[in-house]
Amino acid sequence: MSMPNAMALGAHRGSIELKQFFRERASVVFTFTFPALLLLLLGSIFDGDVSRGGVTGGQVLTASFAAAGIVSTSFVNLGSALAVERDDGTLKRLRALPMPPVSFFLGKIVLVVVAGLAELALLLAIGAVMFDLPLLHDPVSWFTMAWLFVLGVTACSLLGIAASSLARSARSAGAITMVPYTVLLFISGVYIPHQALPGWMADLGAVFPIKWLAQGFRAALLPDHMAELEPAGRWELDRVAIVLALWCAGGLVLCLTTFRWRSSLTR
Amino acid sequence: MNDTAIRVRGLRKSYRDTVAVADLDLDVHRGETLAVLGPNGAGKSTTVEILSAQRPRDGGAVTVLGTDPADADRRFRSRVGIVSQNASDLLELTVGEVVRHFAAYYPSPRDPDKVIAEVGLTDQSNRKIRQLSGGQRRRVDVALGVVGNPELLFLDEPTTGFDPEARRQFWDLIRSLAADGTTTLLTTHYLDEAEALADRIAVIAAGRIRAAGTVADLVDDREATVSWRDGRRTTTAPTALVAELGDAYQGEIPDLAVTRRSLEDAYLRLIGQEVNA
Numbered sequence: 001m002s003m004p005n006a007m008a009l010g011a012h013r014g015s016i017e018l019k020q021f022f023r024e025r026a027s028v029v030f031t032f033t034f035p036a037l038l039l040l041l042l043g044s045i046f047d048g049d050v051s052r053g054g055v056t057g058g059q060v061l062t063a064s065f066a067a068a069g070i071v072s073t074s075f076v077n078l079g080s081a082l083a084v085e086r087d088d089g090t091l092k093r094l095r096a097l098p099m100p101p102v103s104f105f106l107g108k109i110v111l112v113v114v115a116g117l118a119e120l121a122l123l124l125a126i127g128a129v130m131f132d133l134p135l136l137h138d139p140v141s142w143f144t145m146a147w148l149f150v151l152g153v154t155a156c157s158l159l160g161i162a163a164s165s166l167a168r169s170a171r172s173a174g175a176i177t178m179v180p181y182t183v184l185l186f187i188s189g190v191y192i193p194h195q196a197l198p199g200w201m202a203d204l205g206a207v208f209p210i211k212w213l214a215q216g217f218r219a220a221l222l223p224d225h226m227a228e229l230e231p232a233g234r235w236e237l238d239r240v241a242i243v244l245a246l247w248c249a250g251g252l253v254l255c256l257t258t259f260r261w262r263s264s265l266t267r
Numbered sequence: 268m269n270d271t272a273i274r275v276r277g278l279r280k281s282y283r284d285t286v287a288v289a290d291l292d293l294d295v296h297r298g299e300t301l302a303v304l305g306p307n308g309a310g311k312s313t314t315v316e317i318l319s320a321q322r323p324r325d326g327g328a329v330t331v332l333g334t335d336p337a338d339a340d341r342r343f344r345s346r347v348g349i350v351s352q353n354a355s356d357l358l359e360l361t362v363g364e365v366v367r368h369f370a371a372y373y374p375s376p377r378d379p380d381k382v383i384a385e386v387g388l389t390d391q392s393n394r395k396i397r398q399l400s401g402g403q404r405r406r407v408d409v410a411l412g413v414v415g416n417p418e419l420l421f422l423d424e425p426t427t428g429f430d431p432e433a434r435r436q437f438w439d440l441i442r443s444l445a446a447d448g449t450t451t452l453l454t455t456h457y458l459d460e461a462e463a464l465a466d467r468i469a470v471i472a473a474g475r476i477r478a479a480g481t482v483a484d485l486v487d488d489r490e491a492t493v494s495w496r497d498g499r500r501t502t503t504a505p506t507a508l509v510a511e512l513g514d515a516y517q518g519e520i521p522d523l524a525v526t527r528r529s530l531e532d533a534y535l536r537l538i539g540q541e542v543n544a
């Protein structure tokens with residue numbers, strides 16, 4: 001009798017992961033609706049700030065929040081979910097099944113990709129409807145968003161998996177991902193523009209992927225003259241790609257060295 | 268193919284400074300139901316987790332279905348079913364979704380709807396696990412343990428939280444699986460459960476097997492206890508003692524009772540060894 005196919009099992013896992021995610025009200029509110037809510041709030045407050053060429057504060061925030069949404073549905077979502085699953089017996093039960101590990105991770109990929117795309121669609125829809133962000137103007141802009149999405153989701157998912165190992169129990173799962181996420185949103189030019197940050201803070205933010213992901217989305221969604229407001233005065237898309245790719249590689253190494261099916265406390 | 272499903276020699280496992288399993292020997296024959304009976308903390312779960320390839324061991328020789336569980340692969344895992352203690356996952360899914368999903372991992376699973384019926388959850392099939400009672404959730408665990416049609420089934424205190432009717436129903440399920448040839452290793456601290464289900468019982472305390480055998484082997488029924496108003500004596504010749512007492516009292520012996528050792532006596536004596544030792 002032959003074993004079920006690993007890819008087919010990955011698809012099964014994906015549908016189960018999606019059901020679990022969207023039925024769990026706390027995860028939907030925290031990692032999915034929260035960025036949209038903040039965008040609505042901050043966007044409405046700062047929409048009156050109009051810069052050169054008529055670009056409004058709401059439009060700039062929409063572009064930056066696209067990055068926040070991706071980090072939320074990948075890093076925060078995966079990191080906290082895995083920490084909870086290591087604690088509540090999910091991973092123990094799955095590990096005991098005749099399941100190739102690749103199927104498990106395929107399921108997680110399906111989850112972050114679907115949740116990430118839905119989140120991005122929600123944020124862009126808010127930008128278009130509330131802040132008149134022009135969307136369909138340029139195929140290049142969609143191409144840029146596509147590779148930003150792939151690199152961003154990959155890097156942040158891997159980092160989320162690695163971060164989950166730091167949580168000792170389900171109760172610390174939220175803190176282990178929400179704290180770095182929230183801090184990075186402040187120092188990466190998402191909530192507050194770079195120019196308003198102390199130099200060392202902006203430099204620190206530039207080490208991490210959110211700053212580059214947000215810069216990339218601004219490049220994709222805002223008119224080119226807005227590049228003057230970036231720290232380098234340019235979009236630096238080549239550098240964005242390089243930094244995100246490096247974080248993907250680093251995240252993969254961290255994952256492979258730290259991933260555990262069992263909590264360190266129950267070995 | 269030999270007739271040993273599980274063979275354990277000198278199994279050891281410690282958690283930091285707690286010795287959970289100390290030099291444990293155990294044999295389970297193919298097709299048999301073995302109950303591992305012991306108090307809390309005796310090392311039952313640790314043993315089950317090691318044998319079912321869920322936990323690494325510190326030492327000893329272990330063969331399960333011809334394989335060392337330390338080298339468990341997918342094929343090995345598809346041949347065993349596990350009902351563990353203390354799971355609180357899968358809450359957002361319905362009973363039907365979960366059982367059907369778990370069936371998909373196995374090369375020749377049982378019919379999920381039939382399994383749901385066997386554990387008595389047909390009426391709850393479309394309910395989320397979150398909405399089930401503790402005993403009903405345990406029945407889902409049992410369903411997930413058997414849906415893969417395992418050759419060897421591990422059940423770690425499977426009936427904790429069941430009402431009496433659910434327990435009977437569960438016993439029937441285990442008996443029908445045994446009749447189909449499933450080898451079962453069951454842990455429990457209910458003596459009646461061990462007596463009702465098991466071909467053999469292994470009594471475990473402080474990480475060691477204290478005794479193993481059939482109920483008749485464990486309960487030494489050569490002796491009986493004679494008690495009466497003025498005394499109590501354990502003897503291999505109770506009839507003679509009663510006759511002697513009858514003469515002494517010249518008629519009825521006040522408050523006379525003659526009792527054979529029960530499994531409970533044997534069990535308490537066996538696990539008491541650790542306290543006295």
Ligand SMILES: Nc1ncnc2c1ncn2[C@@H]1O[C@H](COP(=O)(O)OP(=O)(O)O)[C@@H](O)[C@H]1O
Pocket residue numbers: 265266267282283285286287305306307308309310311312313314
């Ligand atoms: N993850 C763990 N970490 C530390 N000690 C443990 C762990 N699991 C079990 N123990 C200890 O090992 C001993 C045996 O436990 P266990 O195998 O769960 O027994 P049982 O299932 O018979 O109640 C107990 O003293 C228990 O406290």
Ligand SMILES: [Mg+2]
Pocket residue numbers: 311312313352423424
């Ligand atoms: Mg136990």
